[in-house]
Amino acid sequence: xxxxxxxxxxxxxxxxxxxxxxxxxxxxxxxxxxxxxxxxxxxxxxxxxxxxxxxxxxxxxxxxxxxxxxxxxxxxxxxxxxxxxxxxxxxxxxxxxxxxxxxxxxxxxxxxxxxxxxxxxxxxxxxxxxxxxxxxxxxxxxxxxxxxxxxxxxxxxxxxxxxxxxxxxxxxxxxxxxxxxxxxxxxxxxxxxxxxxxxxxxxx
Amino acid sequence: xxxxxxxxxxxxxxxxxxxxxxxxxxxxxxxxxxxxxxxxxxxxxxxxxxxxxxxxxxxxxxxxxxxxxxxxxxxxxxxxxxxxxxxxxxxxxxxxxxxxxxxxxxxxxxxxxxxxxxxxxxxxxxxxxxxxxxxxxxxxxxx
Numbered sequence: 001x002x003x004x005x006x007x008x009x010x011x012x013x014x015x016x017x018x019x020x021x022x023x024x025x026x027x028x029x030x031x032x033x034x035x036x037x038x039x040x041x042x043x044x045x046x047x048x049x050x051x052x053x054x055x056x057x058x059x060x061x062x063x064x065x066x067x068x069x070x071x072x073x074x075x076x077x078x079x080x081x082x083x084x085x086x087x088x089x090x091x092x093x094x095x096x097x098x099x100x101x102x103x104x105x106x107x108x109x110x111x112x113x114x115x116x117x118x119x120x121x122x123x124x125x126x127x128x129x130x131x132x133x134x135x136x137x138x139x140x141x142x143x144x145x146x147x148x149x150x151x152x153x154x155x156x157x158x159x160x161x162x163x164x165x166x167x168x169x170x171x172x173x174x175x176x177x178x179x180x181x182x183x184x185x186x187x188x189x190x191x192x193x194x195x196x197x198x199x200x201x202x203x204x
Numbered sequence: 205x206x207x208x209x210x211x212x213x214x215x216x217x218x219x220x221x222x223x224x225x226x227x228x229x230x231x232x233x234x235x236x237x238x239x240x241x242x243x244x245x246x247x248x249x250x251x252x253x254x255x256x257x258x259x260x261x262x263x264x265x266x267x268x269x270x271x272x273x274x275x276x277x278x279x280x281x282x283x284x285x286x287x288x289x290x291x292x293x294x295x296x297x298x299x300x301x302x303x304x305x306x307x308x309x310x311x312x313x314x315x316x317x318x319x320x321x322x323x324x325x326x327x328x329x330x331x332x333x334x335x336x337x338x339x340x341x342x343x344x345x346x347x
Contacts, residue, residue: 078251
């Protein structure tokens with residue numbers, strides 16, 4: 001009789017504990033990105049016709065099938081562009097080491113298409129990450145993409161040979177459907193991407 | 205035992221006195237540390253230099269320009285990010301107040317070193333105030 005009572009008490013305690021645990025799980029919000037701003041609704045990219053690093057014409061469907069981290073910069077930039085691309089490459093490496101595949105692709109869209117030919121940008125992005133993509137092309141086509149994404153860029157400098165380009169420093173996340181999904185503001189740190197990307201992609 | 209203790213104390217006192225009498229090494233008015241010159245991507249003309257510059261003197265020091273025999277051009281710049289837009293702004297004069305340390309670091313102040321000579325392994329940076337060279341430092345040219 002005592003054994004039966006003890007069993008009932010233990011079973012009741014186990015049921016209460018399990019109920020409390022499930023309630024806690026249901027009440028706990030899912031993990032949220034710490035840095036990225038997730039758009040309330042993803043947005044479609046515009047039609048455009050630009051060139052990849054092999055000189056092939058590409059359109060918006062180039063962003064379909066993988067998660068892309070888009071940065072707008074230029075290869076003559078000595079500081080913020082290589083620094084940001086190295087942060088993205090470090091994040092990609094850390095995600096790979098943690099087995100968090102599929103890995104995001106690093107994409108550099110040139111805001112200096114005069115100097116950044118497909119060869120130049122291909123050589124450049126090849127030093128940052130795995131299977132990175134470089135995009136360049138005619139200014140009017142580039143503007144279609146930047147305008148729709150709210151990306152600013154402006155040439156400045158003393159002359160036509162020695163100039164710089166001011167540009168938006170954000171990193172955009174384009175989801176595997178090829179839609180603008182989230183945005184990472186400055187300052188960029190690898191750990192921000194390593195933390196947020198798996199959360200964002202698993203929540204889709 | 206007492207004699208041994210006295211001997212040790214005496215020796216320590218002599219050491220302390222000689223330390224106190226030792227001439228202080230004079231600190232240079234301007235010193236540089238943590239110098240890094242990065243090869244952005246092989247074959248590309250632009251490279252960046254980072255360091256910490258300290259004014260150890262009692263007077264303000266102004267750096268007008270930096271040169272390097274290994275590069276066609278060296279400019280002091282600052283990346284300024286405002287409203288998420290990055291702009292590279294030339295630094296015409298770098299002013300260091302007495303005791304001040306200024307850091308050149310990624311995403312902030314930096315040297316822009318353009319068009320390196322072929323096959324260089326080390327880089328020399330010369331810091332000037334007008335025509336006067338204040339400091340020279342050499343470092344490896346690394347990635």
